[in-house]
Amino acid sequence: MARTGHRRLRRVVVALLLLAPAAGLLWVPWYAGARPQLAGMPFFYWYQLAWVPGCGLCLLAAYALTREEGRDP
Secondary structure (H helix, E strand, C coil), X not given: CHHHHHHHHHHHHHHHHHXXXXXXXXXXXXXXXXXXXXXXXXXXXXXXXXXXXXXXXXXXXXXXXXXXXXXXX
């Protein structure tokens, strides 16, 4: 029974990892502004660029969690 709860929790974490980049980038009114600036670049641009490695890390973590799931006996 505990293993079922553990698998369910793992699936929820994977779902959150996959939805975080989509939610962060699709909610445009939150980041559609020019201030603050970083190195002369408006917030709108560097926020999106910051998500590039963020998406990669989220996908890597989700992949690692799903790979471990297949190894369970």
